[in-house]
Amino acid sequence: MSEIDTIKKRMEALEILIKETRDRLPAHSTKPPVMMELLDYEDEYEALTKQLGAIKSKG
Numbered sequence: 540m541s542e543i544d545t546i547k548k549r550m551e552a553l554e555i556l557i558k559e560t561r562d563r564l565p566a567h568s569t570k571p572p573v574m575m576e577l578l579d580y581e582d583e584y585e586a587l588t589k590q591l592g593a594i595k596s597k598g
Contacts, residue, residue, distance in 0.1 A: 560575075
């Protein structure tokens with residue numbers, strides 16, 4: 540499996556995790572641990588997006 544395929548697969552998994560985590564957020568009084576989890580997933584997704592863009596621009 541190529542690096543691009545690995546990144547894309549992880550991004551797909553993160554999309555699911557982000558959606559599931561957002562669904563767990565209450566409408567009011569957001570719980571800090573859940574919010575931190577969501578932010579971690581979103582940060583990782585953003586980093587992978589940048590990494591994927593860098594790989595594609597080299598090729």
